[in-house]
Amino acid sequence: MVADLTYKLSACQKNPLHPANYRVPSPRGSPVRLEAYSAPGRYVPGGIANDHWRATPRAASAGHHRSIPKREGETEMTITVDRRPEAPSGPPKLDRAQLRKAQDDTLATPRMDYSLLAKMMFKPVDVMYGAKGSYTKFAMLEIIARVPYQAWERMGYWAMHRHRGRSALARRVYERIVEARADQDNEQWHLLILQDLVQRAGQRQNWLLHRVAPWLIAFFYYHVSWVLFLVRPDWSYRLNAEFEDHAEHEYMTFVAENPDLDFVPDPGTYAAEYGRYRSVADLLRQIGHDERTHKLDSLETMREPRVR
Numbered sequence: 001m002v003a004d005l006t007y008k009l010s011a012c013q014k015n016p017l018h019p020a021n022y023r024v025p026s027p028r029g030s031p032v033r034l035e036a037y038s039a040p041g042r043y044v045p046g047g048i049a050n051d052h053w054r055a056t057p058r059a060a061s062a063g064h065h066r067s068i069p070k071r072e073g074e075t076e077m078t079i080t081v082d083r084r085p086e087a088p089s090g091p092p093k094l095d096r097a098q099l100r101k102a103q104d105d106t107l108a109t110p111r112m113d114y115s116l117l118a119k120m121m122f123k124p125v126d127v128m129y130g131a132k133g134s135y136t137k138f139a140m141l142e143i144i145a146r147v148p149y150q151a152w153e154r155m156g157y158w159a160m161h162r163h164r165g166r167s168a169l170a171r172r173v174y175e176r177i178v179e180a181r182a183d184q185d186n187e188q189w190h191l192l193i194l195q196d197l198v199q200r201a202g203q204r205q206n207w208l209l210h211r212v213a214p215w216l217i218a219f220f221y222y223h224v225s226w227v228l229f230l231v232r233p234d235w236s237y238r239l240n241a242e243f244e245d246h247a248e249h250e251y252m253t254f255v256a257e258n259p260d261l262d263f264v265p266d267p268g269t270y271a272a273e274y275g276r277y278r279s280v281a282d283l284l285r286q287i288g289h290d291e292r293t294h295k296l297d298s299l300e301t302m303r304e305p306r307v308r
């Protein structure tokens with residue numbers, strides 16, 4: 001597996017968009033991780049504590065004062081926000097040419113060898129939602145995509161509490177928690193964007209397939225993620241990398257199979273939070289590239305899964 005991973009990482013390094021090709025120091029001391037977030041475009045590092053608020057949609061403009069209306073007997077409060085996010089948070093936002101190249105790179109890269117656990121999730125999803133991609137299938141996948149990050153965040157708080165007497169270690173654990181939260185936020189935007197596309201396309205989502213089934217799969221995935229994290233954290237990261245690899249290929253294949261999407265304008269419903277793209281095809285390519293970034297992050301973290 002190690003040899004396999006090395007091959008895939010070195011294959012990715014030929015790609016100018018690959019994190020290894022940027023030279024920015026990482027807060028965790030690794031030369032790769034933050035570099036992924038400093039790629040061309042306007043990446044805002046969601047993994048850094050004092051920037052995490054940027055992910056919130058309610059950020060006010062620079063120097064803006066927002067007053068909270070007081071009720072009887074209360075003192076008036078004023079919130080001062082000293083700056084405004086200038087770019088959406090998350091992995092690097094790519095331009096048109098980079099998005100096309102990202103699609104070509106994904107389609108030219110073989111899928112990872114999926115484990116039995118990963119296949120146990122992918123197979124029922126294909127049976128229930130169809131082997132081919134669709135907005136409804138992607139919306140369902142995005143519901144479960146953030147589950148491992150949620151599990152890692154929870155385990156991180158547990159570890160922080162356990163190591164609270166060792167401040168340097170607790171701080172490094174906290175950095176991982178912040179990263180897990182940023183990735184959850186990114187997945188959440190994916191879900192909202194896909195759900196918006198489902199509704200605009202007038203597609204129906206029934207209660208069993210789009211409420212109950214995602215909940216059951218997410219429940220399974222969540223518990224598998226934290227149990228694996230407890231016994232073999234590298235396996236937990238590997239499982240997530242497989243899930244992200246699957247998502248990356250699903251998005252890029254869907255765009256390739258539906259060339260008309262290049263002529264459908266991006267509705268821009270979440271443009272302020274996620275950026276605006278020329279077409280729905282580019283929007284989905286960007287989401288696919290986010291999934292690749294998540295995958296590479298998990299593969300990198302696999303090398304040093306425990307915080308020391």
Ligand SMILES: [Fe+2]
Nearest residue numbers: 142145187190
């Ligand atoms: Fe996603």
Ligand SMILES: [Fe+2]
Nearest residue numbers: 145244291294
């Ligand atoms: Fe993802």
